[in-house]
Amino acid sequence: MLDPKLIRETPELVRAAIAKKHLDVDLDAVLAIDAAWRTQLQEVESLRAAQKAANTAMAALPKGTPEFLAKVTEMKAASAQIKEREGQLKETEEKFRQAMLSLPNLPHASVPEGRNAEQNVVFSTHGDTAAVSAHAISHWEIPGFDRLFDFARGAKVTGAGFPFYVGDGARLVRSLLHFFLEEDAKAGYVEVNPPILVNAASATATGQLPDKEGQMYETTPDRLFAVPTAEVPLTSFFRDEILEESALPIYRCAYTPCFRREAGSYGKDVRGLNRLHQFDKVELLKWVHPSTSYEELDKLRDDAERLLRKLELPYRVLLMCGGDLGFTQAKKYDLEVWSGGQKRWLEVSSCSNFEAFQARRAQIRYRSKETGKPELVHTLNGSGLAVPRVLAALLENNLQADGRVKIPAALVPYFGKEYLSFS
RNA sequence: GGAGAGGUGACAGAGUGGUCGAAUGUGCGUGAUUGGAAAUCACGUGUACGGGUAACCGUACCGGGGGUUCGAAUCCCCCCCUCUCCGCCA
Numbered sequence: 058m059l060d061p062k063l064i065r066e067t068p069e070l071v072r073a074a075i076a077k078k079h080l081d082v083d084l085d086a087v088l089a090i091d092a093a094w095r096t097q098l099q100e101v102e103s104l105r106a107a108q109k110a111a112n113t114a115m116a117a118l119p120k121g122t123p124e125f126l127a128k129v130t131e132m133k134a135a136s137a138q139i140k141e142r143e144g145q146l147k148e149t150e151e152k153f154r155q156a157m158l159s160l161p162n163l164p165h166a167s168v169p170e171g172r173n174a175e176q177n178v179v180f181s182t183h184g185d186t187a188a189v190s191a192h193a194i195s196h197w198e199i200p201g202f203d204r205l206f207d208f209a210r211g212a213k214v215t216g217a218g219f220p221f222y223v224g225d226g227a228r229l230v231r232s233l234l235h236f237f238l239e240e241d242a243k244a245g246y247v248e249v250n251p252p253i254l255v256n257a258a259s260a261t262a263t264g265q266l267p268d269k270e271g272q273m274y275e276t277t278p279d280r281l282f283a284v285p286t287a288e289v290p291l292t293s294f295f296r297d298e299i300l301e302e303s304a305l306p307i308y309r310c311a312y313t314p315c316f317r318r319e320a321g322s323y324g325k326d327v328r329g330l331n332r333l334h335q336f337d338k339v340e341l342l343k344w345v346h347p348s349t350s351y352e353e354l355d356k357l358r359d360d361a362e363r364l365l366r367k368l369e370l371p372y373r374v375l376l377m378c379g380g381d382l383g384f385t386q387a388k389k390y391d392l393e394v395w396s397g398g399q400k401r402w403l404e405v406s407s408c409s410n411f412e413a414f415q416a417r418r419a420q421i422r423y424r425s426k427e428t429g430k431p432e433l434v435h436t437l438n439g440s441g442l443a444v445p446r447v448l449a450a451l452l453e454n455n456l457q458a459d460g461r462v463k464i465p466a467a468l469v470p471y472f473g474k475e476y477l478s479f480s
Numbered sequence: 481g482g483a484g485a486g487g488u489g490a491c492a493g494a495g496u497g498g499u500c501g502a503a504u505g506u507g508c509g510u511g512a513u514u515g516g517a518a519a520u521c522a523c524g525u526g527u528a529c530g531g532g533u534a535a536c537c538g539u540a541c542c543g544g545g546g547g548u549u550c551g552a553a554u555c556c557c558c559c560c561c562u563c564u565c566c567g568c569c570a
Contacts, residue, residue, distance in 0.1 A: 061529095098530055102539045109539090112551050116498040132550035299527095431527080 058417045059160050065091060074163035077379035079172050087156040094153045097146045104139045108132070158267060162414040164379050165351070165388040171378025177391070178378065183362070184371030186395045189454040193397035196452040197329035200460055201479025206330065218319075218327070218334035225477045229451075229464075230337060232471035233444050234312050237339040237364060239471075241441050244360045246310035246341055251290035253313050254281040259293040262419035264385040274316045283316035287340035288438045292415055295344060299431050300423040306345040306353060310441060312337065330445040331403065337444040343437040344421065347413065350435035351388070354410040358390050361406045361441045367467040370450050371395040373402060387412045390439075394446060398453030403446040408439030452477075 064071050068084060075082050111132055118125045169178050196202060203209065205226030211219040222230050238248055260266040260282050265273060274283040284290055291311050300307070315338050326332060341360060345353045358374065365372045377389040389409040393402035413433040416422070422431040455463040462477040469475055 095530065098539085102530070105540085106538060108551080113499060115550070129550045134550095136550055 058157050058414065059162070060413075060417070061091065061157065064088065064160070071160065071163065075161065077164050077168070077170065078161055078382055078384075079380040080161055080384075082159060082161070084160075087153075087160065090149065090153045090156050094146075094149045097142070097149055101139065101142050101146050104135070104142060108135055108139060111135070161384045162387050162411065164382055164386075165410070165412075167351075168382060168388055169376060169378045172380040173378075174381045176378045177381055178376040180374040180376040180390060182371075182373040183366065184369070184395065186371045186397070189371065189395065189397040192458075193453045193456060195329065195398040196396075196449045198398070199452060199456060199479060202329075202452075205477075205479060208329075216334070218332070220330075220333065225479075229448065229472060229477055230444055232468055232473075233447060234337055234339060236468055236471045237441055238310065238312060240364055240367065241310040241339060241341060241360070244308075244363070246308040246360075246441075249291060249294070249309050249311040251284075251287060251294070251311050251313060253284045253290070253316075255284055255289050255293070256281060259289055259296070262296055263289050263292045263415055264418070265289060268384060272318050274318060284313055285317050286315050286338065286440075287311040287313040288342065291340060291342045292421075292436060292438070293419060295421045296419045298421060300344070300421070300434065302346065302423045302426050305423055305434065306343055306349065309342045310339055311342070312339045314338075315443075330449040331399075333445055339441050341439050341441040344434045345437065346423070347432070347435045350410050350412060350437060353435075354388060354390075354408065354437055357437055357439050358392070358408040361392055361408055361439050364442050365392065365394060365405070365447075368447065368451065368465045369467075370447070370454065370465075372405075383409070385409075385411055385414050387414065392440075392442075394450040396446070396450045396453055398456075399449075403449060405442045405446045405450075406440035409437060411436045411438075 059071065064084065064087060068088060072084055075084065111128065115125065115128050115132070118128065169176070171177065205223050207221040207223055208217075211217075211221050214221075242248060254276065257266060257280060260273065265282070265285060273285055275281070276283070282289075290313075291309055294309070295307075314335055316335050318334065319332060341357060343353055343357060362372070362374065372392055372394045375391040375393060377386075377391060382389055386409040389407060391404050392406035392408070394405045396403045412435050415436045416433040419436075421434050421436070423434050424430070425432045451465070452462055455465070457463055457476075460479060462479075464472045464475055464477060
């Protein structure tokens with residue numbers, strides 16, 4: 058959510074931001090609702106002020122006297138009028154709130170222009186893609202793959218996109234998660250194990266609601282949502298709280314399974330481990346002072362990159378252009394790992410600065426030492442990392458002539474052996 | 481899931497229909513006192529929104545929502561949460 062003052066005072070700024078994101082939002086309609094709301098608010102408030110004054114005067118009168126009863130009759134009419142106006146005001150207020158929720162976050166000045174994914178900027182590339190691609194095949198074509206990653210039985214038990222991980226498959230998933238969490242801890246992130254069902258208020262704070270309701274699994278009858286990412290419960294950890302400025306920045310990380318309905322995808326994009334309805338991910342989250350958030354974004358991205366470097370996987374970093382930036386982000390980098398068998402890049406992390414956009418929705422503030430007043434923090438998050446696509450790249454890139462997969466040196470202490478075997 | 485007790489400001493804790501944004505205490509801040517400190521004393525100390533260049537003014541907020549009433553922290557209804565006991569379970 059944006060600052061209402063921002064749209065009132067500098068609507069052209071907001072208009073430019075919407076244009077940069079290539080979104081279609083009627084800002085004038087929002088401004089009109091805002092103006093109507095303020096007019097109605099002032100009317101209601103002055104009526105209430107009069108009512109309060111009359112009530113104070115009545116309190117001084119002896120009850121039951123003719124003056125008192127006359128005042129009661131008079132105030133009955135006034136009260137009815139206030140009730141009616143309050144009803145209107147409430148409706149307008151709700152409209153205004155909805156309108157404000159429909160406005161996207163402003164992209165940062167350093168975000169490149171662009172309409173869609175093709176116009177993202179390749180920020181950096183690491184590792185040698187040519188070296189790993191020679192004999193690699195897609196991971197689902199590796200002999201024995203189905204034994205360790207059992208999609209058929211997952212489909213029977215739950216549905217498509219819910220695989221079983223068996224034997225070394227399960228072991229590799231667990232090793233990766235353990236490795237990620239240990240590395241993240243070294244980088245200063247405090248580990249958190251959050252609830253994986255969240256209420257509507259939490260889903261709204263991070264922006265899943267109201268825009269992306271259909272993408273989450275929802276439980277009945279409690280209307281709790283299965284988390285699409287640990288970002289949701291983690292961001293809401295400090296919801297409606299005022300932090301000490303000296304406590305910032307706060308770094309946290311959390312492993313959760315993630316659940317995404319992702320209806321409407323098909324083809325090679327969703328083959329094998331490329332896209333699942335349930336997957337494991339470690340998320341990194343930061344609450345920081347607004348003056349440091351872009352510096353913190355660079356550090357966050359580097360923390361995520363380091364994991365790929367230690368796993369010796371070739372990857373590249375994309376700087377998202379305005380048109381491919383999400384609704385809530387001010388700036389975003391995607392980390393894409395090279396999948397040697399599929400010969401394509403797979404997104405394994407998305408590192409974003411939300412500035413105060415989520416913090417305003419979630420009311421996460423800090424008490425400014427300078428002014429003594431509560432100010433909104435900036436929130437950032439990024440994956441560190443999502444497991445299945447790292448797994449896909451690992452299987453494909455490290456496949457040996459004998460059908461085994463070589464485990465990267467950094468992972469061996471966690472996996473317990475140097476090779477994964479499909480037989 | 482059943483029965484009971486509760487949810488008030490940073491914290492503790494008064495307040496059961498009007499003068500209550502809310503006593504009192506603690507904490508915190510500023511000042512006085514002191515060689516310095518403790519103790520003591522004085523004053524101050526919430527958030528949000530709207531209006532105003534500003535000083536400031538107005539309104540709302542006593543878990544959340546609705547209702548009764550001229551008027552609700554206080555009465556009624558629904559929901560959420562916490563605690564105690566019972567049941568059930570990992």
